[in-house]
Amino acid sequence: MSLISPAARDALETWLDHQRALKGAAANTIIAYAGDLGEFLAFITTHKGSPQGLGALSHITVSDMRAWMAYTRSSDVGPRSLARKLSAVKSFYRWLASREGFEPTAVLSTRAPKYTRKLPRPLAVDAAHDLVETIGMQSATTWVGLRDIAVLTLLWGCGLRISEALGLRGGDAPLPQVMRITGKGNKERIVPVVGAAQQAVEAYIAACPHILQDDQPLFRAVRGGALAPRAIQKAMETARMQLGLPATATPHAMRHSFATHLLNAGGDLRSIQELLGHASLSTTQAYTAVDTARLMDVYNSAHPKA
Structure with a gap:
């Protein structure tokens, strides 16, 4: 997470604490959230060319989101996993937008890739x-x-x-x-x-x-x-x-x-x-x-x- 700005890193940690304490998220869920959001914020830093403070994060565009999804797909991430990562990003942005007072439309309007839900495989x-x-x-x-x-x-x-x-x-x-x-x-x-x-x-x-x-x-x-x-x-x-x-x-x-x-x-x-x-x-x-x-x-x- 060295690519992430201190402000973004603090916001992420605060959000994770919120998920852990108020939402009762399981330990494995917190680990997955931290990984998914850490990857997203690191990509945005690389994509924009500099660490993104909270002000810059509030100006993420539809183009930025498409670039992140394309990059993630190129890393052999399947549609189901990408949908999970996008869900984590949206959840973080809802919280961040409420706290910082900006409109997160570009992030929240991003559509998850379609995938076939795996059916349970019970035994006879x-x-x-x-x-x-x-x-x-x-x-x-x-x-x-x-x-x-x-x-x-x-x-x-x-x-x-x-x-x-x-x-x-x-x-x-x-x-x-x-x-x-x-x-x-x-x-x-x-x-x-x-x-x-x-x-x-x-x-x-x-x-x-x-x-x-x-x-x-x-x-x-x-x-x-x-x-x-x-x-x-x-x-x-x-x-x-x-x-x-x-x-x-x-x-x-x-x-x-x-x-x-x-x-x-x-x-x-x-x-x-x-x-x-x-x-x-x-x-x-x-x-x-x-x-x-x-x-x-x-x-x-x-x-x-x-």
Whole structure:
């Protein structure tokens, strides 16, 4: 960020603090924002030929924005990533314009590139069952297999993100029928815990050779440290290869499967949104595209042909 003027750098840091404190943005989101805005401000400096103070930043033109987007595209940045970067720039400029009293039309009117939204890739119920069973049998150590079963059952049975499952502490066990989960952006949600998840965690705890203190991670690595997401990802890679499943059969696919299987069973989108912790219903609506046939059946039964 050496190319950025001190005033612009201070404004960026203040905005990041605002996102962190008032908007509850997650740590990874803050890191992405800092990178995206840092790149944008550095480009503007190079493009204009000198560090841009706040006054100069208020005079960014449509031509400047087009030049930045063209430069970013030339760096092998895909449409989806460019849209994300533009969203960060617009959010920063809305805040900066409000604080400095200028009109950010040139920035806010810039259109994001079109891209095809990736649909969730859930697993069929049988495939999810097979994955859970296989991941438990492939470890040479019994307690490690039980641990991996417990983690996957939490992802599939409760819709947790892998970071949320691995964030559980020893004091969270035995798992209650309902848990309070802190997800992205420190947003809390209430999640029912299915019996299979409770039993899987109990079986893991009974076999785990490490002392599980209340304030320490519930899920442990072989040597006793906190279990890393990569360990579960690698275990799933091995299991899906044995089962002949596609590369999309990842830990996050188990969370997608939770949502899709609930939808198939008649769950409504608003409830599924709350269980997943999605900030926007539009995010949850992506699951409807996965099972169009079921939705059409519902439509046809509600609106029978004359």
